[in-house]
Amino acid sequence: MTHAQPPLTGKTALVTGASRGVGRAIAVALSARGARCTLVARDADALATTAERCGGADVLPLDLSDPDAVARDVPDAFDLFVHAASPMFEYKKLHTVTRDDLDALLHVNVHAAAAICRGVLPHMMLRRWGRVVLIGSLGGRLGARGGSAYDLSKAALESLGRSIAIEYARYHVTANTLVLGAIDGERLAQREAAYPGARAKLLERAPGRRLPTDEQVADVASWLCSDASAPVNGASIDVSCGAHLGNVW
Numbered sequence: 001m002t003h004a005q006p007p008l009t010g011k012t013a014l015v016t017g018a019s020r021g022v023g024r025a026i027a028v029a030l031s032a033r034g035a036r037c038t039l040v041a042r043d044a045d046a047l048a049t050t051a052e053r054c055g056g057a058d059v060l061p062l063d064l065s066d067p068d069a070v071a072r073d074v075p076d077a078f079d080l081f082v083h084a085a086s087p088m089f090e091y092k093k094l095h096t097v098t099r100d101d102l103d104a105l106l107h108v109n110v111h112a113a114a115a116i117c118r119g120v121l122p123h124m125m126l127r128r129w130g131r132v133v134l135i136g137s138l139g140g141r142l143g144a145r146g147g148s149a150y151d152l153s154k155a156a157l158e159s160l161g162r163s164i165a166i167e168y169a170r171y172h173v174t175a176n177t178l179v180l181g182a183i184d185g186e187r188l189a190q191r192e193a194a195y196p197g198a199r200a201k202l203l204e205r206a207p208g209r210r211l212p213t214d215e216q217v218a219d220v221a222s223w224l225c226s227d228a229s230a231p232v233n234g235a236s237i238d239v240s241c242g243a244h245l246g247n248v249w
């Protein structure tokens with residue numbers, strides 16, 4: 001699939017969450033197809049590693065939970081915007097969720113995404129072409145015990161994608177959300193270390209007894225960033241190896 005994908009030569013891409021996991025894999029995939037990526041996350045060293053794997057990229061170490069920094073430091077001239085950043089959070093029941101817990105997720109997953117979209121959309125309108133790819137979660141659709149704050153932020157992100165799809169389609173700008181279940185990546189490895197057996201339990205409930213890898217998600221994301229995806233707009237696309245067909249959470 002990787003080599004069959006249409007090239008993105010000449011496109012500029014902003015990828016958040018690019019210091020590891022899905023965001024890193026997406027940055028590498030977009031770079032391999034010829035896009036020039038700008039990488040955002042807080043960890044400057046990890047971003048430098050991603051840039052190396054991209055064969056060169058611009059790095060922008062930034063805390064996306066700081067709205068002033070987002071407004072001040074994120075440039076606007078991008079053809080592609082992929083929002084993969086999302087803070088780690090603690091699963092807890094709603095009555096114990098604090099305002100700070102909620103704000104931490106909403107600032108990165110919703111406010112930063114919307115602010116960056118507001119910045120890049122005029123450029124995309126001028127170019128009469130653009131792609132926005134948001135990384136959502138099955139939790140945003142199905143809910144999960146203890147995940148209320150995260151889940152509502154991911155549901156809002158999907159809504160943002162639909163609004164952009166409706167308002168900017170006439171400029172050949174599309175926006176879509178990839179709805180992920182558990183990914184066979186770094187986060188799951190950490191969960192397995194903390195809760196041995198967690199991976200096997202998830203696999204057991206996945207129809208094909210497998211889960212997507214970071215690279216497989218990146219292949220779908222980079223297809224969505226190409227010309228070939230033009231008819232797909234305002235969609236929420238499950239990338240979960242079918243885990244969305246049962247409540248895996």
Ligand SMILES: NC(=O)c1ccc[n+]([C@@H]2O[C@H](COP(=O)([O-])OP(=O)(O)OC[C@H]3O[C@@H](n4cnc5c(N)ncnc54)[C@H](OP(=O)(O)O)[C@@H]3O)[C@@H](O)[C@H]2O)c1
Nearest residue numbers: 017019021022041042043063064084085086137181182183
């Ligand atoms: N992995 C899964 O099983 C799974 C399942 C469903 C949905 N998802 C979604 O898929 C996306 C990627 O997941 P992942 O597993 O790759 O996550 P991850 O490994 O935890 O990476 C999250 C990324 O977000 C960045 N980030 C977090 N807080 C930030 C902040 N305040 N400012 C700037 N950057 C920030 C992190 O970088 P720094 O720490 O360097 O800032 C990191 O690059 C996320 O949106 C996640 O919600 C993942």
